[in-house]
Amino acid sequence: xxxxxxxxxxxxxxxxxxxxxxxxxxxxxxxxxxxxxxxxxxxxxxxxxxxxxxxxxxxxxxxxxxxxxxxxxxxxxxxxxxxxxxxxxxxxxxxxxxxxxxxxxxxxxxxxxxxxxxxxxxxxxxxxxxxxxxxxxxxxxxxxxxxxxxxxxxxxxxxxxxxxxxxxxxxxxxxxxxxxxxxxxxxxxxxxxxxxxxxxxxxxxxxxxxxxxxxxxxxxxxxxxxxxxxxxxxxxxxxxxxxxxxxxxxxxxxxxxxxxxxxxxxxxxxxxxxxxxxxxxxxxxxxxxxxxxxxxxxxxxxxxxxxxxxxxxxxxxxxxxxxxxxxxxxxxxxxxxxxxxxxxxxxxxxxxxxxxxxxxxxxxxxxxxxxxxxxxxxxxxxxxxxxxxxxxxxxxxxxxxxxxxxxxxxxxxxxxxxxxxxxxxxxxxxxxxxxxxxxxxxxxxxxxxxxxxxxxxxxxxxxxxxxxxxxxxxxxxxxxxxxxxxxxxx
Numbered sequence: 001x002x003x004x005x006x007x008x009x010x011x012x013x014x015x016x017x018x019x020x021x022x023x024x025x026x027x028x029x030x031x032x033x034x035x036x037x038x039x040x041x042x043x044x045x046x047x048x049x050x051x052x053x054x055x056x057x058x059x060x061x062x063x064x065x066x067x068x069x070x071x072x073x074x075x076x077x078x079x080x081x082x083x084x085x086x087x088x089x090x091x092x093x094x095x096x097x098x099x100x101x102x103x104x105x106x107x108x109x110x111x112x113x114x115x116x117x118x119x120x121x122x123x124x125x126x127x128x129x130x131x132x133x134x135x136x137x138x139x140x141x142x143x144x145x146x147x148x149x150x151x152x153x154x155x156x157x158x159x160x161x162x163x164x165x166x167x168x169x170x171x172x173x174x175x176x177x178x179x180x181x182x183x184x185x186x187x188x189x190x191x192x193x194x195x196x197x198x199x200x201x202x203x204x205x206x207x208x209x210x211x212x213x214x215x216x217x218x219x220x221x222x223x224x225x226x227x228x229x230x231x232x233x234x235x236x237x238x239x240x241x242x243x244x245x246x247x248x249x250x251x252x253x254x255x256x257x258x259x260x261x262x263x264x265x266x267x268x269x270x271x272x273x274x275x276x277x278x279x280x281x282x283x284x285x286x287x288x289x290x291x292x293x294x295x296x297x298x299x300x301x302x303x304x305x306x307x308x309x310x311x312x313x314x315x316x317x318x319x320x321x322x323x324x325x326x327x328x329x330x331x332x333x334x335x336x337x338x339x340x341x342x343x344x345x346x347x348x349x350x351x352x353x354x355x356x357x358x359x360x361x362x363x364x365x366x367x368x369x370x371x372x373x374x375x376x377x378x379x380x381x382x383x384x385x386x387x388x389x390x391x392x393x394x395x396x397x398x399x400x401x402x403x404x405x406x407x408x409x410x411x412x413x414x415x416x417x418x419x420x421x422x423x424x425x426x427x428x429x430x431x432x433x434x435x436x437x438x439x440x441x442x443x444x445x446x447x448x449x450x451x452x453x454x455x456x457x458x459x460x461x462x463x464x465x466x467x468x469x470x471x472x473x474x475x476x477x478x479x480x481x482x483x484x485x486x487x488x489x490x
Contacts, residue, residue, distance in 0.1 A: 003420035004486040009145065009430060011105035012098065012437020012454070013388055015197065017081055017154040019440040020111060022088030026127035029117025031154040032062070033081040035071040038446035038461060041360060045446050048074045062160065063216065071161055078463055080441045080448065085457045086467050087438075091135050093469065094438055097455055099142035101475060102482035106144050107387050107433040108135070109152035109197065112178055119156035119174050120163075124181050132182075136189040146190050147387065147433065149250065150179060150234075152197040153443065166202070166223040172230040179234040187242055194323060194387075195231040198252035200280050202227065203296075207254070207276055218300040221307075228283050229310050232317025249284040249319045250387060251277060253326040255372045259333035259350050269332040278379070285322055285380045287315040322380050325388030325435070326415075329355075329368035360392050360450060366414035373422035373429060385431035389415055390452040392442065395472065403456045403472040412474065412481075413489045420486060434478075438469070454478050 017033040024030070032047070037058070039045040046058035049069040056074050059065055073079065087094060098106055112119060114128035139146050159171055179195075202224035206217055235247045254276050258265035274292045282290040289307060297304050330349025356364045369386070376384055391411040395403050412434065423429050436452030439459070448459050454475040459465035480488055 002485045002487055003423060005423075005430070006485065007430075008485065009105035009147075009385070009432070010482040010486075011103040011107060011144070011147075011431070011433040012101075013107035013147075013433040013435050014087070014109075014438065014440055015149065015152040015154075015443075016087075016109045016111040016114075017084070017152065018443060019084045019087045019438070021082065021084035021086040023079075023082040023084075025088065026131065027114075027117055027125040028111065028128060029113035029119075030071075030073075030157040031111070031113050032071070032157055032160050033154055034079060034157065035073060036079065036081065036446065037077050038080040040447060040461070041445055041450075043445075045444075048072060048077055050074075062165075071157060080446045080461070080463065083441075083459070083463055085438060085440045085459065088131070090467070090469075092138055094455070095135075095138045095142060095144070097469060097471070097475075098144060098437065101437075101454065101479045103142075103144050103437075104482075105147055105192075105431055105433060106139060107147040107149065107194075109149035109154070110182060111154055112151060113154065113156040115181060116156065116174075116178055118158035119171075119178070120158065124185075129181075129185050133186065133189070136186060140189060145192065147192045147194065147385075147431070148186075148190050149194045149197050150182070151175070151195065166226045167219050169226050169229075172226055172233065175230045176233055176237070180237065183234075183238060183242055183245070187244075191244060192246050192248065193238070194248045194250045195234060195319075196227055197250050198325060199224065199227055199231070199249065199284075200251050200254070200276055203279065204252070204254070204276055207272075214300045218302055221296065221300065221302060224280060225307055225310070228280060229313055231284060231319075232287075232310075232314045235317040235319055236313075246320045248321040248323050248385070249281065251281050251322075251324045253277070253324040253372060255326075255329045255368055255375075256332040256349060257329060257352065257368075259331040259352075260335065262334065264334045265332065268334050272332050281322065281376075281380070283314055284319050285382060287318045289314075319382070321383040321385060321430070322376060323385040323387040323431075324372075324376070326369050326372060326386055327389060327435075328363040329365045329372075330363065358391060359394060362392070364391070364411060364414075366418040369415050370418040370422045370425070373419070373427045374425055377422075377427040377429075383428050383430045385433070386419065386429070387431070387433045388435040389432070390435040392436075392450040392452050394449055395439075395451045395456060397456060397458065397470060401470050403470060405472050405474050408454075408472070408474045409477045412478065416481060416486055416489060 050072040203220040238245045258269040438455040439451045439453035439457040442450045456470040458468045
């Protein structure tokens with residue numbers, strides 16, 4: 001017997017803002033990523049703007065935007081998300097490559113501002129609707145099931161700049177209109193939906209910057225609450241109007257181990273997992289805030305009534321399945337003299353001496369994947385998907401067009417084995433869509449050289465290249481893995 005169910009979904013994952021390109025074509029409006037510069041591991045990405053007198057400027061976050069400034073694309077800056085990997089013009093070529101690998105599921109996102117350029121229009125952009133219809137029809141031709149993320153880090157820039165983003169509850173209604181539109185448009189082409197990508201990122205700031213003042217952290221909880229309400233509303237709507245739909249959540253998998261046996265480390269790690277991972281998961285799967293949420297509200301001086309007023313809405317909009325990203329694990333300790341792990345990690349933690357680290361400082365921990373799957377299944381008892389997983393690395397295109405990436409094959413082999421072990425443990429795992437199945441722009445640095453793909457894209461960090469596609473060795477390895485339903489990993 002195979003170690004994976006016969007109807008298991010094998011595929012890959014991308015996001016419109018990092019992959020699609022065509023940022024200002026056919027009526028699409030801008031998102032925050034379109035005014036975000038490229039960078040490297042050593043440098044930072046910036047948001048660009050102009051002042052009322054035309055003076056250009058850059059800032060690190062939207063909270064640092066000077067009064068009176070307007071986001072703008074500057075002539076002397078490079079914006080990698082404008083090109084992505086040009087899926088907008090090459091979707092047929094890429095989907096054919098996905099089919100050649102054997103995908104039966106492809107996780108992608110819809111760019112909200114391609115459907116509603118500003119986010120508040122009364123009528124959708126027809127060319128945007130047509131583009132995604134063509135993509136879904138192309139996937140259907142190859143019997144590839146789309147798994148669609150509705151909002152993947154690309155809220156229309158107008159909503160961010162003019163309405164205050166998700167801190168404004170009016171955004172909920174705009175999101176509902178967007179969802180109702182795409183649900184009706186694609187009701188016969190899409191079955192599996194995710195409302196928000198890595199929704200817990202709204203409250204993760206303290207994991208990066210522990211000393212942030214309360215007034216900077218608190219708005220993240222407001223933003224997250226409005227997203228949780230929006231998700232619950234559209235999940236309920238979908239369940240009532242489109243019973244064939246399956247609605248899921250997506251949470252960034254920030255799993256931590258206690259660094260030592262000190263009970264204080266164990267308790268602190270438990271609290272970290274509650275604060276940054278389970279907090280939104282409990283709401284979206286169980287339909288209510290967990291008891292420990294009140295600690296966070298009290299800590300950041302927030303009125304509990306704000307969160308409790310929508311209790312009925314949250315209860316009525318529970319998701320059908322749980323998905324998460326898994327790249328690495330970290331360690332947590334109350335001892336401040338320990339060595340931190342590498343930069344580039346989703347959440348800076350402490351070095352784990354028992355595991356290896358990648359070129360970008362991310363831990364490589366397949367056992368952590370098995371551990372996390374068991375924890376999630378035991379907690380929620382709903383089907384689980386691993387919808388992001390992979391190794392960012394430097395790849396070399398050889399003169400003959402080959403790319404040898406044994407490090408990526410080894411990474412994926414170990415993680416596929418870990419998933420098989422989790423299934424044998426009793427976990428109902430139903431899908432695996434590794435991240436960046438084709439090379440695309442890194443969300444953290446804007447680089448192309450930090451490659452995750454099984455398909456190489458000829459494009460560098462400055463936007464130079466042919467954009468031609470090449471099959472990596474990992475392409476052929478994954479093809480064999482899928483053909484054998486995860487049994488042949490040699």
